[in-house]
Amino acid sequence: MLKDALIDVLTPQERSELYSAFDMIGDIVIVKIPDSLTSKKELIANAILRKVKPAKSVFAQVSPVQGDFRIRDLEFLAGENRTLTEYREHGCRFKVDVAKTYFSPRLSTERLRIAKMVSEGEVVINMFGGVGTFSIVMAKIAPCSTGRPCKIYNIDSNSHAIDLCAENARINKVQDTVIPLYGDAAEAMVRLRGIADRVLMPLPEKASQFVDSAVSGLKCGKTGIVHYFAHIKADTKKAAQGRGAEDTDLAFKNYQHSIAATRVVREVGPRIYQIVSDVLVKA
Ligand SMILES: C[S@@+](CC[C@H](N)C(=O)[O-])C[C@H]1O[C@@H](n2cnc3c(N)ncnc32)[C@H](O)[C@@H]1O
Structure with missing residues (x-):
């Protein structure tokens, strides 16, 4: 799509050097420009x-997604010089600041998949909730499929x-369901001990360090669900799925658990895959 848009301004050789993928978040385009095309x-x-057509601002991505907040450095290139935009998905609206907060349109299918698993009256904790994407899709979608969740705690250490x-919960009219909590997930979980039916851990780089905290959030004596995200090195997608299940098993080895499913969410680098496991854990 990007290469087609550039047919009049780049030679075929230059177009072949450009990455075919670019992120479109609301009306902001983020493109990776190789060194050979900097000029x-x-x-x-x-x-x-x-x-x-919908693009109003174009930025170059000049660093990988990095740091605790999982954000990327951007260089303004053209259009309106602003990083705040509105993104729509699954009937929800999200205000996103592409420079100050993590956001990926590529997790849309995963957000819907998890939202459809939520049952009526569930208490959910999203340990790394960001601007509320998973939490708000759950709060909005669940009533249409399986029933309204009663509370979804959305923790993040990025203010x-x-x-x-908080703003996204308001504009989607789910402010009574989605509770934003600012702070470190491990510290917040101390206050949310034993209340949840389901815990999300969408921080694949570090989720393994937070397994004890995640399990501590589940209702005592019951079997709860933890959605465990990880990054797995593998030569193929199929191998990544198998290794993802092994990695999950190891991460939960101190708990009575079974893995209901492991799936590959996406490829995030050469031979690096993001996986998610749905883990049933007896707390
Ligand atoms: C990969 S992003 C996912 C955000 C969101 N779930 C989404 O998909 O849009 C991970 C999030 O975890 C947050 N984070 C990183 N370390 C954290 C910690 N120790 N406690 C709470 N949040 C943390 C980051 O600020 C970031 O928003």
Whole structure:
């Protein structure tokens, strides 16, 4: 799609050097420009503005997603110089600041999958909730499928993400269901001990360090569900799924557990896959 938009401004050789993927978040486009095309970045950005209709701003991604807040450095290239936008998905609206908060449109299918598993009256803790994406889709979708969850705690240590989560809960009219909590997940879980039916751990880089905290949030004496995200090195998607299940088993070895399913969410780098396991844990 990106290469097609650039047919008039780049040669076939230059187009082949460009990454075919780019992120479109609301009306903001984030593109990775290889070193060989740096001199043409403004030309590329202006072509995107002309050809990709909803685009109002174009930024270059100049670092990987990094740091505790999982954000990426951006360089403004063309259009309106702002990083706040609104993204729509599954009937929900999300205000997202693409410079100050994590957001990926590529997790949309996973958000819907987990939302559809939530049953009526569940208490859910999202330990790494960001601007509220998983939490708000759960709160909005669950009533249509299996019943309304009663409370979803959305924890994040990035204050910008928590402010936007509060606003997103309001604009989606789920502020009575989604409770934003600012702070470190391990500390917040001490206060949320033994209350949850389901815990989400969408921080694949570090989830293994928070397993004890996650399990401590589940209702005592009951079997709860933990959605455990991890990054797995493997040569193929199939191998990643198998290794993901082994990795999950190891992470929960101190608890009575079984893995209902492990799936590959997406490829996040050369031979690195993001997986999610749905783990049934007796707390
Ligand atoms: C990969 S993002 C996922 C955000 C959100 N679930 C989503 O999919 O849009 C991980 C989030 O965890 C937050 N985070 C990182 N370390 C944390 C910690 N120790 N306690 C709470 N939140 C943390 C980051 O700020 C970031 O928003």
